[in-house]
Amino acid sequence: MQFSSNLSIQDIVSFGLKHEKARVEAASYNMAIANVALPNKKANSVLHVKTNLSFLNDIQNSIHIESIPNANTKSVYEPSHPLADKMGMVFYPEVNTATEMATLVSASRAYDANIRIFNTIKDMTTKAYEIGK
Template sequence: MDYQQSFAVSAAGMSLERMRVDISTLNLANANTVIGSGGATFQPMRLVPYAHTPLAAASVTAGESTFTSMIERTLSAPQARVEPSLAPVRRAYEPGHPYADAQGFVSYPGVDTATEMMTMMSATRAYEANVAAMTMARTMAMKALEIGGKQ
C-alpha cells in the first residue's frame, strides 16, 4: 500500500481548510472597514471548491486503479479558487460619521460575522480531522514497518 497517497490527501485537505480559515479571518478583520465616497474598499471573499466530475469507466485503462487515478487527478489540479462574495453592502445610520452620505448612512462591507465564525469553526474541525487521518496513516505505516522488520 502506498501511504504517500493518504498523506497527500490529508495534506490537500489541510491546505484547503487553512485557506478557508485565512479567508474568514480576513473577512472578519475587515468587517468594519468604511466604504469611502469613491466606493473602492474591501470586498468580502469566499472560497469556492472545484467540483470534480466522477471518473468515467471508459477512461480507466486495464492496469490502472480507479481509486489511484482519482487521487492523482484530484491532487494534481487546484482544489479551490477565491472569488469575491456577492453579499450586499451593509449600511448603518451614523449621521455624525465623517464618511456618512447625505442621508446619514455609512456603508460597510457585507460581512456576516456569524457566518464567518461558523466557517472558521467548521474549517478548524475539518483541519483537525485531516490531522487525525494523517496521524492514523502514519501510525499504520510505522506498525507495518515494525511487523515487516521482525521477519
C-alpha cells in the same frame, strides 16, 4: 465519486488541510473587516473559499480564496464619518459574524480531524515497516 489512481491518502489529507486552512483564513478576514467602512457601496471585499469540482485531479491548484462579486453591504447613517456619501451614509460589508464563527469552528475541527488522519496513516506505515523487518 471516482478517485484518480495516482492520488494517495496523504494527497487527499494534504488537500483537506489546505482547504480548511483557507476556510479559516477567509472567515477570519471577513470577521476582521465586518466593521470597517468601505470607500463606496461597490467596494465590498468579503472573501469566500472556492473549490473546483475536479479537485481530486488537480489537488495543488483547486483551492481559491476569492472576493465575492457584488456582495451585500449595509449602510449606516454617520454624516460625520470621512467616508460618508452625500446622504451621510457609510457602507460596511454585510458579514454575518455568527456564520463566520460557525465556519471557524467547523474548519478548525475538520483541520484537527485531518491531522489525526495523517498521524494515524503515519503510525500505520511505521507499524507496517516494523512488521516487514
